[in-house]
Amino acid sequence: MAVILKTLSVTKKFGGFTAVEKVSLSVSQGEVRFIIGPNGAGKSTFFKLIIGYHNPDEGSIIYKDKNIEKLKLHERINLGMGVKFQAPSIFSELTVLQNLSLANNQKNALNLNDLLNDFSLEKEKNNLAGDLSHGKKQWLDIALSTISKPDLVFLDEPTAGLSVDETRVTGEIVKNLNKQGITFVVVGHDMDFVKQTATKVSVLHLGKMFIEGSVDKVLSDKGVNDVYLGLS
Template identity: 45%
Template sequence: MPTPSESDGVVVLHAENLTKSFGGIRAVDHLNLTLARSELRCLIGPNGAGKSTLFGLLSGLHRPDTGRILFKGEDITNLQPFQRVRKGLCQKFQTTRIYRSLTVAQNLLIAGGTHTSNRKKNEKLSWALSTLGLDSEHEVSAGKLSHSHQQWLEICLALATEPDLLLLDEPTAGMTPEETALTAQFVVNLNRQALTVLVVEHDMAFVRYIAQSVTVLHYGRIFTEGSLDEIESNQEVRRIYLGES
């Protein structure tokens, strides 16, 4: 199993003092998060901890009540989602949202994936497609793919936007253990190609495969951060997962 790459310390993402409330509930509470280039970080936490809301703030679906987000040194807090994607911040959503009535090839074409102008991007995408077994399904209607293939297609669509930071929201939801392992290997390989990745996951097997560093969220705040071993041996973390807070 290849290991995640070492980060060179350059900050890719810096979110400071983010707060987001819905009605009376504070989903994200004065949260600070920093990601360095080529980092592969897992975000875990019990249900209701604020993980999806945080992703929504990063990709631009929600506006924060307080705080700001710096991406590659630039303040993107007021940018629309599509502008953030153009800057290199792309999210793969929890529920697959591909163009169901179009073929795999057409899906990729729309994401910009088969332009002959960018050879490096094409090679990277071809590698991704063959690793995930999608290269034989170019003419298949995306809606007819198996669930895991739809998830993988969605990751490839995100890759086709040439991101510098990839947000993965529960990428292995509904996958078998074999598919989870393949996805984990794939994500690690992506990271080795200098892609910063932030993953939200519930599946601890997946987290164990890939984790370089883990952040635990609880009640919209960062509970603790560290390596996977540190997190797993942390009694407090066990407690919040088992419901005694």
């Protein structure tokens, strides 16, 4: 499979503290790549470097064979990236349909009825987004990140605070979108969600790439278990 995203030795410092250190990552088209690691490992910082919220101090980021590390967030979105931040970025005072319509102004916009159906939001289409359950807010937010038909979507902790059932449905939504051709990079903590959804896993620890591989390989690795238990 063709490589869609590559980071080469990407580093980000905050003052004297190195939050992300020389991280190289290669994601192929069609993957659902998970980035996991304990609190403070640098996952969100790395995520923000890839999408253009932060610029790296060193290293390069290549998307579809183009260097993008100096581009701004909206320029990266124009190249076909979609983003869902950790905190939902929906408009609470607008209805579900109004939220979708507002975002749906791109030239190759999606059919909103299909979208409502894909994200289990049909019944709530005229409800205020602020009145949705926490799970449905997350799904609306994921729907918003996919509305411009991106090739690559980044999700930061999409199942945080969701029930077991809501998490499972979120996994189904991601897998369904993946089948339709969207590649995903997901920052996550929930191991059941990782097992259900990931095609490959990368573990960050203390700002560095610790191990990468299949779900089985990574989750059965002793070093990974030690990292999560705080032993290394």
